[in-house]
Amino acid sequence: MISTGEKPAMSASKTAGVYTELREDLLNGVYQPGSKLMIDALATRFRVSPSAVREALSRLTSERLVVAMPQKGFTVATVSQEDLDDLTQVRIEIETRCLRRSIELGDIEWEAALLASWHRLCHAGASPLGRAHPDWERLHAQFHDDLVAACDSPWWLRLRHELYIQAERYRRMVRSEADTKRDIEAEHRAILDRTMARDADGAVAALSRHLSQTADHVRRTGLTELLARADRADAI
Amino acid sequence: MISTGEKPAMSASKTAGVYTELREDLLNGVYQPGSKLMIDALATRFRVSPSAVREALSRLTSERLVVAMPQKGFTVATVSQEDLDDLTQVRIEIETRCLRRSIELGDIEWEAALLASWHRLCHAGASPLGRAHPDWERLHAQFHDDLVAACDSPWWLRLRHELYIQAERYRRMVRSEADTKRDIEAEHRAILDRTMARDADGAVAALSRHLSQTADHVRRTGLTELLARADRADAI
DNA sequence: AAGTTAAAGAAAATCTATTTTTTGTCAAAA
DNA sequence: TTTTGACAAAAAATAGATTTTCTTTAACTT
Structure with missing residues (x-):
């Protein structure tokens, strides 16, 4: 806007x-x-x-x-556990719907842009700072945007974007924690791989796993502690 | 809000x-x-x-x-034809998803409230003013709200509400026209009937038809003329 | 004649000050 | 001890004035 x-x-x-x-x-x-x-x-x-x-x-x-x-x-x-669960479920449905459509309609230019975004993201993730890299968030958003960029429904994309922002809030809350356990790179690679192969079912499965695991990670790492802290509702 | x-x-x-x-x-x-x-x-x-x-x-x-x-x-x-088409398609998917869930989870209280809303809507529609009745819009929104009120996903309901408002804009644009051809009452009755019978597929089909036909009506009755008028982009 | 620039007018964006509402506290009465 | 009411402090809401930005028009140059 x-x-x-x-x-x-x-x-x-x-x-x-x-x-x-x-x-x-x-x-x-x-x-x-x-x-x-x-x-x-x-x-x-x-x-x-x-x-x-x-x-x-x-x-x-x-x-x-x-x-x-x-x-x-x-x-x-x-924020709440219930909200995160609900959000994740709805998000999976909408993201995968956009992805299916994108795989169906995407042309070579779409593939090229997606590949480029993925490469940039990998590079940022491989840097010393890792995912704390100031650009990582932006590149991550770009990759997920490009993934569904060929979807031809503005409304589905709008709703997807809305939910992405909401999810990002939760994700960033635990970003500072050492979450090197998960291999996010591998998850992204799997999504990219299945998408480029035009394997809709495989890509959807990979994306669903990615979103679920992100939510799981937030759930386990930080939400409990965060909600506890939220008792002190201190201003600014 | x-x-x-x-x-x-x-x-x-x-x-x-x-x-x-x-x-x-x-x-x-x-x-x-x-x-x-x-x-x-x-x-x-x-x-x-x-x-x-x-x-x-x-x-x-x-x-x-x-x-x-x-x-x-x-x-x-x-407004545009493409936007209306896209909006309608997305809306059907989301509304029906909420309806299925609502039918699955709804209890007797939900049925009672829905039946009451439907009765009020019928009464308003039957009044001399018909659908130009100032309360009709409110009661219509209430009926559609109550239809999906038993859905347990706040996010799906939120998105549904967002799209309802968008669709209402289009619908009201042609409200003043004489659209007595369609039997909206019958459409509502069919939705109610299938829903109360817990016939999810039937209810979804009825609701889908209702939304499609509303969009069709807007499309045929007024959008062309409206877009033509929109050339003069006069302020206030 | 077409295009460019400058100036004037209009509208948006912003600030400061004022009014209204809410909230927190303390004392008095039940 | 608890409740109620009034008072004071804090914060939100609003108005009006000011500054900035955009748009239009007209003159001027190429």
């Missing part, structure tokens, strides 16, 4: 800048789920007026990253 | 009031799709400050009823 441009430091508008930074913080779990987002405090922090913060927060409700309560202000969207 | 309360005239906040009224207008096709929504003009019209209008518009982007363009303001979401 809002183009951030190449330079995150210099946005098109104040609101856009606050929106981008806040969104990043929210995805990275900087704010405790359920905590209050106080407008004045954020305005001071970002050196802008409360109006700009209000609008940024309003826009973030579109993505369900924050929720607005009339006369009560804004709070960070909450 | 924002509770409108019983009295639409007296909302919780100015923003909420503007939001509610604008939303109603947008759904009713008061503004031409694609036209500009000028903040000052709306602020004057609703007797509130521009800030309140901005925030209301920001929130309406959540539902994709308006789109925001940085430094350009807000415009009414556009």
